[in-house]
Amino acid sequence: MTVINKIKENLFLFLVVLAYIIMFIIKPPMGIESIKNSGYYIKEMLMIMPVIFVLTALLDMWVPKEKIMKFLGKDAKAKGVFLAFVVGSISAGPIYAAFPMCVMLHKKGASxxxxxxxxxxxxxxKVPMLLNETKFLGPKFMAIRWILTVIAIIIFSWIASKVLKDEDLPGETVTKTGLSLNRDACMGCTLCAKNYSEIFEIQGRKAMIKTYDKTTIDKEKLQNMIKACPVNAIEYIEE
Known part of the structure; x- marks a missing residue:
């Protein structure tokens, strides 16, 4: 059962490893080439991601939640859409570098x-991509492609926002009392579960918020627990 549970917890990684094994059995040269390509991207990620994590952590500390909700939240409307296009267009680095930042933005209230x-x-x-596109394919091609792409992004983002809900995104559990827990940041130290077991528990080596009566919450104890969290994964905002 332990092995099965491990596979379930890391299903995607298991499927990737299985795919490599099958490639090596069926067509060894393809398997070797795939390993080389994966090694290149892993090396690139090891160089880029630490910088991204540092920048994301700094933005998390410096930019108040209220600002994110005001300019990128659900109530930002057209202003939020415009700013989201600007942020995405002027950003640098490969697309996977955007994921940690987007997790942080969603945690702080971005829609x-x-x-x-x-x-x-x-x-x-992205602006650098558009400049290269203009150079090789011409300004007319770039402009038309940009306009159609922007229209498509607006349409599909609206559709996706109707299908996806905040609770569908992994990593954060939010309760009606304003208590939130970023499971992606959680390192499984168990401090919260040990010191405030009425609210917190450990599941899958990560902290979780229990269902509890909000009228019985000890705010002083909770604030001490928030300060004690080594990765600042817990947040409580008064209603």
């Missing part, structure tokens, strides 16, 4: 629609 716009803009209409 799913604006997160999708940032990711889509980062992937297909």
């Amino acid at each position: 799913i629609r604006n997160i999708i716009i940032i990711l889509s803009s980062w992937a297909v209409i």
